[in-house]
Amino acid sequence: MDRRSxxxxxxxxxxxxxxxxxxxxxxxxxxxxxxxSSYPKSLDTLFGAGAHIAKRVAxxxxxxxxxxxxxxxxxxGGLQVLDAVQNATVECGYTLSSFYIGKDPxxxxxxxxxxxxxxxxxxxxxIHGGGLQLVRDFMADYNIVNFPxxxxxxQMGGWFRREINSVEDLKGLKxxxxxxxxxxxxxxxxxxxxxxxxxxxxxxxxxxxxxxxWAGPYDDEKLGFAKVARYYYYPGFWEGTAGTSLYVxxxxxxxxxxxxxxVLEAACAxxxxxxxxxxxxxxxxxxxxxxxxxxxxxxxxxxxxxxxxKQAFQLYGEIAAQNPxxxxxxxxxxxxxxxxxxxxxxxxxPFDYFIYSQRN
Numbered sequence: 001m002d003r004r005s006x007x008x009x010x011x012x013x014x015x016x017x018x019x020x021x022x023x024x025x026x027x028x029x030x031x032x033x034x035x036x037s038s039y040p041k042s043l044d045t046l047f048g049a050g051a052h053i054a055k056r057v058a059x060x061x062x063x064x065x066x067x068x069x070x071x072x073x074x075x076x077g078g079l080q081v082l083d084a085v086q087n088a089t090v091e092c093g094y095t096l097s098s099f100y101i102g103k104d105p106x107x108x109x110x111x112x113x114x115x116x117x118x119x120x121x122x123x124x125x126x127i128h129g130g131g132l133q134l135v136r137d138f139m140a141d142y143n144i145v146n147f148p149x150x151x152x153x154x155q156m157g158g159w160f161r162r163e164i165n166s167v168e169d170l171k172g173l174k175x176x177x178x179x180x181x182x183x184x185x186x187x188x189x190x191x192x193x194x195x196x197x198x199x200x201x202x203x204x205x206x207x208x209x210x211x212x213x214w215a216g217p218y219d220d221e222k223l224g225f226a227k228v229a230r231y232y233y234y235p236g237f238w239e240g241t242a243g244t245s246l247y248v249x250x251x252x253x254x255x256x257x258x259x260x261x262x263v264l265e266a267a268c269a270x271x272x273x274x275x276x277x278x279x280x281x282x283x284x285x286x287x288x289x290x291x292x293x294x295x296x297x298x299x300x301x302x303x304x305x306x307x308x309x310k311q312a313f314q315l316y317g318e319i320a321a322q323n324p325x326x327x328x329x330x331x332x333x334x335x336x337x338x339x340x341x342x343x344x345x346x347x348x349x350p351f352d353y354f355i356y357s358q359r360n
Contacts, residue, residue, distance in 0.1 A: 050094030078196030098179025150275035155236035158213030159229035181238025
């Protein structure tokens with residue numbers, strides 16, 4: 001082979017390498033961020049969604065923008081993500097806004113409202129219904145920009161040491177439950193407890209808790225609840241959806257090159273679908289397994305659901321009368337909810353109900 005042919009071949013190889021490298025990262029700086037997760041690594045879907053974001057961001061930027069993901073407890077506690085991102089202890093965090101309603105109940109809209117929207121409704125409101133901008137306006141006071149980045153779908157009602165046959169059976173129950181669901185149930189006599197995922201099993205095993213809720217069969221199986229509580233209730237009426245998010249420090253986000261921000265936003269959107277799809281695929285088999293381990297499925301009595309529904313919307317009205325930030329989002333959310341329920345009652349529910357009714 002002559003020298004000219006060799007040089008020509010080398011030029012082609014070099015050009016191919018240049019094309020293979022993500023063009024989006026060419027000429028842009030190397031950036032290293034840290035992400036604190038509210039979840040332990042054992043929860044491979046919720047922790048994994050944050051890791052998925054980091055992986056996609058690195059791949060799209062030729063590893064110039066890297067995000068190191070830390071599980072709950074490695075840098076900070078699982079319930080301290082908001083504070084860490086707000087104060088720029090970390091640049092970003094993967095979390096659930098329901099954990100922070102103690103700061104302001106308005107946080108619930110970003111994650112889950114008891115007896116509120118299902119996951120399809122929630123995504124519609126957030127992405128195309130104006131909800132995301134309203135939530136971002138609220139979170140700006142915390143120096144945070146949120147990106148929807150995951151969802152569990154509708155959740156189970158949790159694991160109980162004893163059966164629940166009436167509202168009376170809820171009184172005095174020490175129940176691990178996060179978010180606004182705890183406040184609703186407290187009005188029915190429950191004593192709500194908020195614990196991060198990795199702390200729940202020991203408390204249930206020791207008898208410090210009478211009942212726990214987390215997500216659905218896939219995660220609940222990993223956390224081992226079937227070993228220490230027999231009765232597995234549904235539905236989780238406080239979380240007909242549970243939208244998780246990537247919190248990003250507002251000031252740090254402002255320093256990102258626009259191309260990197262676009263990559264980050266796209267990775268979060270992908271994680272939103274990835275997370276929900278994984279739960280939808282894994283929960284059915286996991287439910288069969290926990291039943292095989294001795295779990296006894298129980299539906300909450302209608303009396304409990306109706307009492308909870310009544311108390312939930314009374315509570316929202318009381319909060320809205322005192323909290324202008326809450327009221328602003330609640331009014332918008334309520335109007336969207338009515339519209340969605342009307343459409344789904346015609347366009348989705350009859351189809352689903354018919355299909356279910358045809359099963360042998």
